[in-house]
Amino acid sequence: MKKVLSSEITKAVRALCISAACNLEPDVAGALRTSLAREQSPLGRDVLSQIITNFEIADKESLPMCQDTGIAVFFIEVGRLVELDGSLEDAVNEGVRQGYKDGYLRKSVCHPLKRVNTGDNTPAIIHTTIVEGDRVKIKIAPKGAGSENMSALKMLKPAEGVNGIKAFVLDTVRSAGGNPCPPIVVGVGIGGSFEKSAILAKKALLRSIGSKHTDAEVAALEAELLKSINDLGIGPMGFGGVVTALAVHIETYPCHIASLPVAINIQCHAGRHKEAVL
Ligand code: SF4
DSSP: OEEEOHHHHHHHHHHHHHHHHHOOOHHHHHHHHHHHHHOOOHHHHHHHHHHHHHHHHHHHHTOOSSSOOOBOEEEEEEETTEEESSOHHHHHHHHHHHHHHHTTOOOOOBOTTTOOBOSSSOSOEEEEEEESSSOEEEEEOOBOHHHHTTOEEEEEOGGGHHHHHHHHHHHHHHHHTTTTOSSEEEEEEEESOHHHHHHHHHHHTTSOTTOOOSSHHHHHHHHHHHHHHHTTOOOGGGSSSSOSEEEEEEEEEOOOTTOEEEEEEEEOSOOOOEEEEO
């Protein structure tokens, strides 16, 4: 067994919160830079240039790239040979508490009805999986509300099939318009159950931009949807243009014969994600 201390997890999470807010990962930064040459609308190009300048300044000066530093979402894999000396949730939440305080990141978490801010951006949303090995892998994806609010979930009838899925994705992105701060990444979870499809959609956002699904049929659907979304003309920040989305990532899971859950999780251009392995 390998012992992992709560204090190590807290320290790693603190650092992840700050670096995710300030330093855009190369896959997202690269996709935004590449998209500039594709954009045909002058206003769209201007907006894209400003988005690029913004994340470059954030990176250089260690400043958050957006005022909405998000709710902290984690996907954590814990090796079955790992022995933790305390509560994983407590250690992660302490890291979030410290990271958001020390990094001067906006605390955006409140009671859902009373709307009273918790004051330290906790609790985090934590998805944990037990895996083989003796490592703890922590992935963070802070999520702003502008794009999260444009997400949707629908229990389709199986007879609606792939055409129903395509129509739902396009309707969702079309009605979102400029609200989720395009260029967006569209995570689509197909199958499983009501809640599983939503988690799949979120997880899909963590794939490296430009990566294709390993199933050729699903990869073809990703490419077709990306083209259809970019044909909608929404453009960067909704000002019109051909660069509405940088990628469509789909994840699938077997489902009940009588259902077809489909969840769509939209990620804005501030596609923040970081990873640490202990
Ligand atoms: S949607 Fe993204 S870029 Fe827009 S305000 Fe929210 S976090 Fe910032």
